[in-house]
Amino acid sequence: MILIGDYNDLKVSKKVDFGYYLSDEFGDEVLLPKGSLNGKSVKEGETLTVFVYRDSKDRLISTLKTPKLTIGNIGYLEVVGQSKIGAFADFGLERDVFIPLKEQAFKLKTNKKYLFYMYLDKTDRLALTAKIDEYLEIAEPDQFNVSEEVDAIVYDTCSNGTLNVAIDKKYRGLILENEHFDYIYPGEEIKARIKKIYDDGTIGLTTRRKRLDEREVLSEKILQYLRENGGFMAFNDKSSPEDIKKTFNTSKNYFKIALGGLMKQKLIAQDKEGTRLL
Incomplete structure (x- = not known):
């Protein structure tokens, strides 16, 4: 056969x-x-x-040419066309593969790459689905370690802000809403750090740096902001979390830690109006 x-x-x-x-x-x-x-x-x-x-x-x-994906596997393919009933992705051969609308978990954009699973439809034609969750594998125990940095691709987003990702295009992972500050769109490749391995084998990731590294980066960002604004900013450790996140793309907790470190170095001073560069 x-x-x-x-x-x-x-x-x-x-x-x-x-x-x-x-x-x-x-x-x-x-x-x-x-x-x-x-x-x-x-x-x-x-x-x-x-x-x-x-x-x-x-x-x-x-x-005898080599396709980018074979049936029963997941691949990272570029969308190259659209129609009223679906989209098409390039898999390395003369004919592109069809992605039916019902198999699109979100709106696919032309010239963007996404993760797809290849299957055979009812008419014996190759087809793709962006709904890859059930085809991802659970990593073996001890295959990954907490704090290890891995490559991942976002394949879906949840209404609560959680991102579903595939690690190495193969293993199921997630990034909780409070573990990423920037919105990451489906199809984006990222580097993330393993924060937790759940009992069911799902790997919890974070795009946040380790605390010391993140404080150093944030401290420099605060100093740069002060320099660019005449040595003053209307932010201190009493500022609202929303305003801090909007301006510095970080949590209030990390912001306060960074401010505390800068004050110990006698680089800044705070008062009720905000923060000043010394």
Whole structure:
């Protein structure tokens, strides 16, 4: 049986003007067009490992070119087109793959990359879904460690501000609302630090730095703000969390820690009106 959307080991059964026919052990055949040889010299009787899919005319064909994604796997693909019933993503071959509207967890934007799972639809055509949660794996115990930095891609957002992410495009993770200050859109690649590993194996991440590092960065940001505003700012440790987050993109707790460190260094002074540079 020839598998669509996957690699097949097939024997070259005959040569024709427009390519070669390949067959499996049951005699089922598929065409390998000349344009899909990828520079390889082919002989009748040899066995080739080829990827099988449907071309733009819906014909079953094979190729020696390497796709960016195969069926049953998750890949990071670019959206290259839109239609009234869905979108299309480039997976490295002549024909793009369809993403039905019902398989879009959010509005896909052309020229942006997202995580997709590839499957075979009811008509035996390759298709993609952005709803990848059920296809992600749970990491093995001790596979990751708290404080370890990892690569992740956001694949969905929750109404409470939590971000669902895939670590290494494979493992389920999340970033709680209070563990990120900037809004991160689906499809964005980020570096994050592991903060907690939950009992079910889900990995909790944070985009915040470790406390000392974050204080140092924030301290410099405060000093720069003061320099750019005549040595004064209408912020102190009594300011509202909302105003602090809007201006300095941090929590009130971290802001107070940074102010305390700067006062100990005698670089700033506070009063009821705000903070002054010394």
